[in-house]
Amino acid sequence: MKLLTPTVLTYLKVLILVATVPAIVGFVIVFAERRLMGFMQVRLGPNRVGPKGTLQGVADLLKLVTKEDLTPGQAEKAVFFLSPVLAVIPALTALSVIPFGPPVKVGKVSMPLWVAADINIGLLFILAITSIGVYGIILGGWSSNNKYSLLGGLRSAAQLVSYDVPMGLALVSLLLMTLSLSMVEIVQRQQATHLWFVFPGLLAFFIYFVSGVAETNRNPFDLPEAESELVSGFNTEYSGVKFAFFFLGEYTGMIIISCVAVTVFFGGWLPPFPNVPAFDFLGVIPPFVWFLAKVGFFIFCYIWFRTTFPRYRFDQLMALGWKWMIPISLANILIVALAILWTPGRTDGLVTLSWIFGGFFVLMFLLAKLRQKLARRDRLAAAPPSAQV
Amino acid sequence: MNDEPISQAEKAAAIGTAERARSAGEAPTLFDVQEMELNFGPQHPSTHGVLRLVLKVDGEKILEAKPDIGYLHRGTEKLFETETYPMGIPHTDRMDYVAAATNNHAFCLTIEKLLGVEVPRRAQLIRVILDELQRLSSHLVWLGTSGLDLGAVTPFWYAFREREQILDFFEEYCGARLTLNCMRIGGLPFDLTPGWIERLLEFVDDVPARIDDYEQLLTDNRIWKNRTVGIGVISAEECVEYGLTGPILRGSGVEWDLRRAQPYECYEELDFAIPTRVNGDTYDRYIVRVQEMRQTVRIIRQCLDRLEEGEIRGKVARVIKPPAQEVYASIESPKGELGFYCVSNGTNRPYRMHCRPPSFINLQALPRLAKGHLVSDLVALIGTIDIVLGEVDR
Numbered sequence: 001m002k003l004l005t006p007t008v009l010t011y012l013k014v015l016i017l018v019a020t021v022p023a024i025v026g027f028v029i030v031f032a033e034r035r036l037m038g039f040m041q042v043r044l045g046p047n048r049v050g051p052k053g054t055l056q057g058v059a060d061l062l063k064l065v066t067k068e069d070l071t072p073g074q075a076e077k078a079v080f081f082l083s084p085v086l087a088v089i090p091a092l093t094a095l096s097v098i099p100f101g102p103p104v105k106v107g108k109v110s111m112p113l114w115v116a117a118d119i120n121i122g123l124l125f126i127l128a129i130t131s132i133g134v135y136g137i138i139l140g141g142w143s144s145n146n147k148y149s150l151l152g153g154l155r156s157a158a159q160l161v162s163y164d165v166p167m168g169l170a171l172v173s174l175l176l177m178t179l180s181l182s183m184v185e186i187v188q189r190q191q192a193t194h195l196w197f198v199f200p201g202l203l204a205f206f207i208y209f210v211s212g213v214a215e216t217n218r219n220p221f222d223l224p225e226a227e228s229e230l231v232s233g234f235n236t237e238y239s240g241v242k243f244a245f246f247f248l249g250e251y252t253g254m255i256i257i258s259c260v261a262v263t264v265f266f267g268g269w270l271p272p273f274p275n276v277p278a279f280d281f282l283g284v285i286p287p288f289v290w291f292l293a294k295v296g297f298f299i300f301c302y303i304w305f306r307t308t309f310p311r312y313r314f315d316q317l318m319a320l321g322w323k324w325m326i327p328i329s330l331a332n333i334l335i336v337a338l339a340i341l342w343t344p345g346r347t348d349g350l351v352t353l354s355w356i357f358g359g360f361f362v363l364m365f366l367l368a369k370l371r372q373k374l375a376r377r378d379r380l381a382a383a384p385p386s387a388q389v
Numbered sequence: 390m391n392d393e394p395i396s397q398a399e400k401a402a403a404i405g406t407a408e409r410a411r412s413a414g415e416a417p418t419l420f421d422v423q424e425m426e427l428n429f430g431p432q433h434p435s436t437h438g439v440l441r442l443v444l445k446v447d448g449e450k451i452l453e454a455k456p457d458i459g460y461l462h463r464g465t466e467k468l469f470e471t472e473t474y475p476m477g478i479p480h481t482d483r484m485d486y487v488a489a490a491t492n493n494h495a496f497c498l499t500i501e502k503l504l505g506v507e508v509p510r511r512a513q514l515i516r517v518i519l520d521e522l523q524r525l526s527s528h529l530v531w532l533g534t535s536g537l538d539l540g541a542v543t544p545f546w547y548a549f550r551e552r553e554q555i556l557d558f559f560e561e562y563c564g565a566r567l568t569l570n571c572m573r574i575g576g577l578p579f580d581l582t583p584g585w586i587e588r589l590l591e592f593v594d595d596v597p598a599r600i601d602d603y604e605q606l607l608t609d610n611r612i613w614k615n616r617t618v619g620i621g622v623i624s625a626e627e628c629v630e631y632g633l634t635g636p637i638l639r640g641s642g643v644e645w646d647l648r649r650a651q652p653y654e655c656y657e658e659l660d661f662a663i664p665t666r667v668n669g670d671t672y673d674r675y676i677v678r679v680q681e682m683r684q685t686v687r688i689i690r691q692c693l694d695r696l697e698e699g700e701i702r703g704k705v706a707r708v709i710k711p712p713a714q715e716v717y718a719s720i721e722s723p724k725g726e727l728g729f730y731c732v733s734n735g736t737n738r739p740y741r742m743h744c745r746p747p748s749f750i751n752l753q754a755l756p757r758l759a760k761g762h763l764v765s766d767l768v769a770l771i772g773t774i775d776i777v778l779g780e781v782d783r
Binding site: 037040041042043147148151219220222223230306307308309310311312313314315316372375376379 | 425427449536539540541542543545546547550606607608609610612613615616676763764765766
């Protein structure tokens with residue numbers, strides 16, 4: 001037992017994390033993404049490599065690793081080499097504070113075995129470290145010395161900086177409820193208040209997740225890559241392992257956004273209704289599995305968005321961020337603060353807020369549906385009756 | 390936004406900044422130069438072939454777009470002169486290669502006009518069916534690819550699923566899927582195979598529901614509307630001045646369709662609507678094309694109803710030697726007015742064959758449409774014109 005000092009434990013945990021996450025990214029998410037997209041787009045997706053195509057990730061990885069690693073002649077060599085590293089290291093580092101499960105009681109001491117580093121500024125750490133990743137993209141785009149890559153890099157600079165703001169503001173409104181930045185304590189507090197924070201923080205959650213999609217350069221905000229406009233944008237000139245690093249950075253980014261969403265809004269490792277005795281049987285499934293299942297759902301949402309939406313235009317993306325998301329998230333902070341002040345020390349205000357938000361969103365959804373129906377009716381009315389098929 | 394044209398003063402200011410940097414003895418870096426020249430294509434995924442655009446951009450704003458064409462030039466018009474009249478038909482396949490049937494049709498129609506041949510009724514109806522199937526498939530390709538340009542990947546797969554079925558019909562009819570060579574001077578090469586009509590009916594019954602699927606994904610989609618409404622607005626007058634035809638003209642509010650305006654084959658007895666919209670932007674052109682797809686279904690159904698047994702070839706001599714004269718005949722291809730102008734000199738080869746390709750003439754409007762928009766809009770605009778480079782370059 002002497003061997004497992006906290007330091008050694010931490011090293012072990014980091015090792016496991018760094019070894020497994022790229023594997024999960026490569027094998028599970030890429031395969032799931034390609035296969036799911038295939039089903040959504042009436043085609044099969046990869047189904048040749050290994051049983052049912054499950055080894056496609058290995059094949060892709062092998063292909064990338066064995067590809068020739070090209071550096072354009074006019075590129076800024078050092079920066080060109082450094083930027084893929086800058087894109088992937090912060091993303092992997094941010095994983096260290098994600099709690100995949102509850103603290104484990106060893107004897108009398110409670111040990112945070114499911115998190116690599118349970119630091120008390122966990123959330124702040126994630127925000128800080130993930131925004132370093134943008135340098136990888138900007139510098140990668142600039143150092144390639146390619147006009148399309150430069151445009152992609154500049155786009156991502158503006159995009160990532162402006163979507164960091166609403167994302168941070170959305171999380172600020174959550175901090176009013178969690179009263180802690182530690183990822184473990186945030187989950188424990190959701191257990192203590194008998195409330196997943198997604199309900200009083202519904203608005204914050206939407207802002208957070210949309211910003212998160214924008215932060216990771218995924219559809220419909222994939223402007224820095226924009227296959228059909230910028231021909232892959234910032235990573236056009238990258239090949240082989242360097243490209244794989246950008247790829248890994250993007251997908252790890254997706255995992256982090258999903259993990260934070262699960263931890264902060266969806267009760268982390270907690271099963272649904274953790275304090276209702278009738279639902280105790282859900283506790284049979286280990287917390288770790290609950291956490292991964294929830295993360296999986298958000299990854300699925302990412303894939304779902306990708307097959308559903310066209311791409312925003314750059315100025316529209318900026319308008320959405322600055323003119324809508326930031327004012328709304330500021331107003332949201334005020335609303336949540338008022339709800340907390342209304343019943344200090346108790347959560348009644350937050351519960352009421354949950355109902356208000358829920359009703360509001362249902363109403364908005366119905367209104368949107370109605371508007372769509374009316375628009376369709378107008379279109380049909382505009383066409384001559386003989387033209388209707 | 391961005392609809393205001395770039396004034397000369399703005400442009401001069403942009404160039405001035407670069408000049409100042411140069412005269413100060415510093416080598417201008419990419420950041421000093423306000424105006425950047427960007428090569429868009431010929432190897433670019435969104436130019437729909439080998440179109441090269443030389444762009445002058447300020448940031449992402451387009452100051453000037455100059456199409457550079459000719460990468461696919463094969464001298465088709467000259468080739469017509471070197472071969473006999475029937476030998477010209479396969480060359481037309483390779484012009485607008487996503488709509489070979491309409492090309493064949495326009496070519497055959499011109500020679501028939503030259504000879505004064507009457508096409509039998511059954512052949513006329515089958516020609517219209519093939520044309521309309523081709524229109525549907527061409528619009529499907531357009532829908533898929535222009536959606537793809539704007540980042541909507543899924544409609545592409547849906548559209549190509551249906552197109553695949555249409556190509557199966559062509560394959561069953563004439564053995565080819567893309568370069569069909571499916572018409573002959575005076576009629577058709579083959580009669581329909583047994584069961585073809587029933588299968589086609591089954592397919593066209595399915596099509597409206599499939600079109601609903603695409604519309605579900607795009608028509609009311611906020612992002613799609615953001616990207617297309619108000620982009621590349623062109624007025625009816627300008628359309629006429631540029632000589633634009635097809636869905637672009639109809640999207641600007643002009644109800645001009647050669648199937649109605651100067652009916653050929655049996656179009657005058659068919660009942661169909663000509664969809665038009667008034668705003669003349671990318672969204673309206675999208676709506677017009679989707680509506681046209683719905684109309685093709687009606688036309689095909691009517692033709693199938695009228696189909697009777699009969700001849701499929703008119704009386705044409707084995708060696709075609711038309712009298713010396715000049716004729717022009719045109720049809721409404723999926724992209725606009727496709728016409729051939731033929732000068733014959735009494736031999737078995739045309740003296741001169743000129744083509745009026747809709748893609749080429751519609752492409753003229755691109756610099757006008759693109760000015761002042763962003764690079765992202767440019768891909769939407771190339772998509773909305775619906776060009777096929779095989780036809781532009783010939």
